[in-house]
Amino acid sequence: MARAATKTSAKPAPARAGTRPAKKTIPMLNDTPVLDIPKPEEFTKEQELSSFREMLLIRRFEEKAGQLYGMGFIGGFCHLYIGQEAVVIGMQMAMKEGDQVITGYRDHGHMLATGMDPRGVMAELTGRRSGYSRGKGGSMHMFSKEKNFFGGHGIVGAQVPLGTGIALANRYRGNDSVSLTYFGDGAANQGQVYESFNMASLWKLPVIYIIENNRYAMGTAVSRSSAETNFAHRGLSFKIPGVQVDGMDVRAVKAAGDMAVEWCRSGKGPIILEMQTYRYRGHSMSDPAKYRSKDEVQKMRSEHDPIEQVRKRLLDKKWASEDDLKAVDKEVRDIVADAADFAQSDPEPDPSELYTDILI
């Protein structure tokens, strides 16, 4: 049984959404709007360069976090975002000031994308006093009120009602901000997700449910955990429209993001974006990843890597030389090295912090 399922899941699925002509595939069970998959637009040189740099920053940061974990500087659970960078960067390009972001525990990429300081994030990973949570949250629990980043939540799916509540606050205040609520294909099977879908649709709340389908809920392939593997359809019973997006192509993500924020801002209620993506590393640092083949990972890395796609376009269009891109990599590596040095030398929290921030 498991063998057959694994076989099915081994087919490369992501990357097809963006290239396939838009098809109206949602069965007309009710009057849920049927949306076309937005066609990715060509990026300008500036967009290509900036998305290249921002995605590379996440990748280098995560590689460094993996190293520091191996050295014992980072403890507990540490979930790396490598492979999924195009999702947060593409969505960030579609957002505007005031929009909020909330996600689960694979959250380092989201924090860097919202502009949080790599030093503060890394110092939180090492449990030091200058970390975003003063060392009391760790990898899975970080927040930045300033950057409208609402965490960092360690319980699978719990961020979905919370993100819906943030959208309720937006509507209550009458502002036009949108809540970007990220969760994975694993969380998509939690009951509270559907409780949230129901309320968001009922009350027409401005929330984008971004399902990062990286094809494995920890070690369980989507086809082994989910009766309906088309996550864009998961809102059908609540009349929430959804589209599948090539989450490895930052341009496709941005195009879908543009459409979704416009949908929410114009008062149409919630929308679902299924980002078809892939994580290269294990679920967490302690995952031997025996549930998938090396070929599958290698194929994804060599054929669909979100950063390589941009690099290739930049070089093909002669918008940047190899040396230019090396310089970007150097700059990013320096930022990450600085963050890592800081996070290793920053002192641990003062013992008095044990009893602070429990109540206001």
Added chain:
Amino acid sequence: MPTQILMPALSPTMEEGNLSKWVKKEGDKVAPGDVIAEIETDKATMEVEAVDEGTLGKILVEEGAQGVRVNTPIAILLADGESADDLGKDAVTPPPARAQAPAEVHADQQAEGFPRPAATPKAATQPMPSDPDIPEGTEMVEMTVREALRDAMAEEMRRDADVLIMGEEVAEYQGAYKVTQGLLQEFGAKRVIDTPITEHGFAGVGIGAAFAGLKPIVEFMTFNFAMQAMDQIVNSAAKTLYMAGGQMGAPIVFRGPNGAAARVAAQHSQDYAAWYSHIPGLKVVMPYTAADAKGLLKAAIRDPNPVIFLENEILYGQSFQVPKLDDFVLPIGKARIHKQGRDVTIVSFGIGMTYAIKAEEELRGMGIDVEIIDLRTIRPMDLDTVVESVKKTNRLVTIEEGFPQSSVGDHIASKVMQRAFDYLDAPIITIAGKDVPMPYAANLEKLALPSVVEVVEAVKAVTYRA
């Protein structure tokens, strides 16, 4: 400079592993993500991936090596232009990083058997505030607990536009127990929100709205249904302020009837006072009188922390004197001495107070002068008032309807034993509900709850009158 590849820690607890296989050989080119070796831990076989690009210059730990400590250099990676000749002696010296890493420090402390007391900071103790003085000549109005709760919400909603109420049947239906009667008419559907029957979901939605700065009151039709929402209440509402280093918290009130009503059996009759009082980051309030219900609910709505406000269906219809004041707010965390006495202290809260009050009348007839303390707030608990009373009476009985194991009374007994051991003239008796799911049959239900007789017997026992 050549890069050392270190034995990685692959789980929070891993300290060493076996290097079972080298996948790459010396001289092989490696790219980030390439598997270079396989490591066996106590749990699984894991692959070591290269982080940097380069050439595998030298293997330092041979295939098959057992018990390789985490952070031991296992190989040297050469960058472009470097050769194996560049490998000086320095490059193979194991770095002391692991020994300096915080995780190791903690392990050392644990190894000593006991945490060092000096390293544990004391919890800050806050002085307990007092009830506001009620000006002489203030008119007292008789009102039910239900009306007091509604007035408290209405007053706070008039005062602060960020306050809203959400829950099942709070709006059109006017409240399942009519506590929200009239609020929809006054404040409209934007601020008085009927939710679907989805406790976990709407608790989370309320908490999210609180993170974003609103001050929601979430009504549970009963706290029995809030078990569905326990994860959001405990993990999201109570812990976020701490996990965010003080940046973000949840100014939210969860309220509704708690504990046994009448003949609703096991699933609808549970008292959660002890449950919620276990959680740092929550405040837990459980009033008895209408005045306390009003003053404390207003305080709860203004409190920037998540507050669990436990009401009782049987008390909703009971009437009490409430001071007629424009803004009657009581301090959370302060017990009220309901009646002063010399011979014995009874501590209770919420509906437990009804047993204490009836028992006191009987005991008075026997010449026993009882002091009754209404805790009002379970967390933070006003133990000072309890301890002061015990120092005077030297005897203590606690009453609650919740289950006996790890009860609120157990906690009080343990604290009083620590703080006033020399003052106690008798063992403390903790009266609680019986250790059984609530039965339906009228006679069994009565047996499962505390009774006035039990209280009278307990007081006689601790005063050696039995």
